[in-house]
Amino acid sequence: MKTAIIYSTRSGTAEKCSEKLSKMLSGESVVINIKKVSSPDLSEYDAVIVGASIRIGKVQKEITEFVQKNLETLKEKRLGVFLCMGAGEESFSDYLSQNFPKEFLDKCTAKGFFGGEFNLERLGFLSRMMLKAASKGKPQPHVIPENIDRFVKDFED
Numbered sequence: 192m193k194t195a196i197i198y199s200t201r202s203g204t205a206e207k208c209s210e211k212l213s214k215m216l217s218g219e220s221v222v223i224n225i226k227k228v229s230s231p232d233l234s235e236y237d238a239v240i241v242g243a244s245i246r247i248g249k250v251q252k253e254i255t256e257f258v259q260k261n262l263e264t265l266k267e268k269r270l271g272v273f274l275c276m277g278a279g280e281e282s283f284s285d286y287l288s289q290n291f292p293k294e295f296l297d298k299c300t301a302k303g304f305f306g307g308e309f310n311l312e313r314l315g316f317l318s319r320m321m322l323k324a325a326s327k328g329k330p331q332p333h334v335i336p337e338n339i340d341r342f343v344k345d346f347e348d
């Protein structure tokens with residue numbers, strides 16, 4: 192099985208998770224940054240994993256557009272989706288349903304809540320300020336390796 196992991200990121204977390212996933216999957220896999228390759232040739236792949244991060248409740252618009260534009264083609268593949276985010280798992284399914292069509296989510300064999308990180312050094316001044324204000328007094332998020340393991344199991348089962 193050949194899998195495309197198609198992701199978008201603002202400060203590197205979703206990219207790191209995509210690369211980790213790619214190493215863990217048993218078949219061949221390719222990691223594609225949707226901001227660099229806006230129309231990947233999906234005919235080459237049996238499976239597609241879509242990964243993104245959340246900012247102010249939303250995933251990057253390139254990912255939303257990619258899923259909308261390719262919905263019918265995607266529905267014919269094995270599918271997975273994951274999110275990197277600072278909030279806890281209780282927000283995960285709301286973020287999914289607010290950002291992806293139900294038709295797409297219903298076809299996903301695996302849905303991954305991967306946690307997140309604050310990569311302050313990769314953020315601009317305003318984002319850093321927003322993040323500091325929003326996260327004051329709250330525990331720092333982290334990427335959750337067990338959830339990536341579980342995602343791979345669900346995806347390959």
Ligand SMILES: Cc1cc2nc3c(=O)[nH]c(=O)nc-3n(C[C@H](O)[C@H](O)[C@H](O)COP(=O)(O)O)c2cc1C
Binds near residue numbers: 199201307
């Ligand atoms: C400006 C800004 C806004 C954010 N808004 C949210 C949010 O609404 N909900 C959330 O769960 N996480 C939010 N986060 C946390 C990010 O989702 C988290 O840092 C994630 O790891 C970023 O992934 P990336 O590096 O792949 O972009 C926000 C982060 C920043 C910098």
